[in-house]
Amino acid sequence: MYICVHEKERPEWMVVMRRWKVCPGDVDSGSEEVKTMSQDAVIGIIGGQGWMGRALGMALLERNVVSPERLVISSRSSRGEAYRNWPGVRCVKDNRELVALADVVVLSVRPEDLASLEVELDDKLVISLLAMAPSQEIANQLGSRRVVRAMPNAAAEIRRAYFPWFASPQVSVADKRLVQALLASCGTARELPTERDLDYLTALSGAGPAYPALLAQSMLEHARGAGLSEEIAREAVMQTLVGGSLLLETLGTEPGDMVERLIAYDGTTAKGLRTMMDEGIVQAIHRGLDAAHRAAISPP
Ligand SMILES: NC(=O)C1=CN([C@@H]2O[C@H](COP(=O)(O)OP(=O)(O)OC[C@H]3O[C@@H](n4cnc5c(N)ncnc54)[C@H](O)[C@@H]3O)[C@@H](O)[C@H]2O)C=CC1
Numbered sequence: 001m002y003i004c005v006h007e008k009e010r011p012e013w014m015v016v017m018r019r020w021k022v023c024p025g026d027v028d029s030g031s032e033e034v035k036t037m038s039q040d041a042v043i044g045i046i047g048g049q050g051w052m053g054r055a056l057g058m059a060l061l062e063r064n065v066v067s068p069e070r071l072v073i074s075s076r077s078s079r080g081e082a083y084r085n086w087p088g089v090r091c092v093k094d095n096r097e098l099v100a101l102a103d104v105v106v107l108s109v110r111p112e113d114l115a116s117l118e119v120e121l122d123d124k125l126v127i128s129l130l131a132m133a134p135s136q137e138i139a140n141q142l143g144s145r146r147v148v149r150a151m152p153n154a155a156a157e158i159r160r161a162y163f164p165w166f167a168s169p170q171v172s173v174a175d176k177r178l179v180q181a182l183l184a185s186c187g188t189a190r191e192l193p194t195e196r197d198l199d200y201l202t203a204l205s206g207a208g209p210a211y212p213a214l215l216a217q218s219m220l221e222h223a224r225g226a227g228l229s230e231e232i233a234r235e236a237v238m239q240t241l242v243g244g245s246l247l248l249e250t251l252g253t254e255p256g257d258m259v260e261r262l263i264a265y266d267g268t269t270a271k272g273l274r275t276m277m278d279e280g281i282v283q284a285i286h287r288g289l290d291a292a293h294r295a296a297i298s299p300p
């Protein structure tokens, strides 16, 4: 199935995939590089039934970035429940079989499972989603120097992840175009200049959806304590957090300016914010981000 969208309205992944001849009749046939990374590339996801692996696999299929026949996933059970509506997707248990089939291997197991992976990538392109595992460790463990580290977040499940990535020097320009197109299916993908930035963003955006969840939890507890019904408390918290975030994004306002603007009323908001700041909410957030960052660079 092919999607026809006006050039100006095409999302980034669609523009790139068209360059790889995904849509017939619109081929940049002048580039050998583009031909090499054409629709023939098979994507394998190790851990493709887990939270992140499944989110990426589903996004690739639903957005027609990869056809079912070009997707292979491995899981411990070999049964591809998550992919039952996509019979063309190959689900395997043996990661060596996946590696033999795939041109690009996405690694989406937990960091503690990395050491027990017995595969040899023979310099195939690998995209690791693992937190706390440096490129060098991935290269040593999997036998490929073409390593991309990418950091999704839980919002990949609804295609709203911030998905930064860093490529080792052996990754080619064509590889990078492919990576950007694959990851953009889950939200906003962005190449980073250094691996250091990726480690930092593991704490900020990788872990990020947990932070509004904590805020929502504490607001909800407070609303329940104030005697609101469960239904109204939940609706009020969710609509407020979503609406407030969309307001910042839509207006493009500097967050600090929005805080000042609301404090300037010198009313209820000012009382609430000043108390939270006097109690050390900003320092608590900074200390939390520092701790998550430390964990990202020196795992226990
Ligand atoms: N969940 C999140 O919000 C984020 C996760 N990450 C990273 O993504 C990676 C995956 O995390 P999740 O998807 O949340 O974990 P998960 O536990 O949901 O998924 C991991 C999957 O890998 C499978 N698995 C383990 N060993 C395997 C093997 N040898 N062969 C095939 N499959 C195997 C497991 O059965 C499981 O289905 C982690 O390394 C994590 O650091 C990064 C950013 C955010």
Ligand SMILES: O=C(O)[C@@H]1CCC=N1
Pocket: 131, 202, 203, 206, 207, 208
């Ligand atoms: O908590 C973790 O280690 C992973 C990385 C960022 C989000 N989840």
